[in-house]
Amino acid sequence: MKPETIARVCHEANRAWCAEHGDQSQPPWDAAPEWQRTSAIAGVEHALANPDGTPRDSHESWLKHKDADGWTYGPVKDPEAKTHPCMLPYDELPPEQRAKDALFTAIVRALA
16 A cells, blocks of 8 residues: 555544544645645655554654654644644653554554
């Protein structure tokens, strides 16, 4: 399965997870901005290249990707200001955010 296809599944699972936790800000894959789709694909490619990677590894890869693109910590996700509340070390993430990383990793492994 192509990384883009796996990324679509990961994105939609993430969107459902976020909605379940009160975050209605995630658009469907086809309406997602390019930066969001690119981020998901990069996460899938990292997971595929690191089959023994952990959810922590996935988050650290995401952090590096976001940091390289100019994102910083902010209490609210704001694509214009490039701030995100998950721009934190893995151990400082709330449990539901760590679970989201585990979900992402599990989906990639299941579909790889």
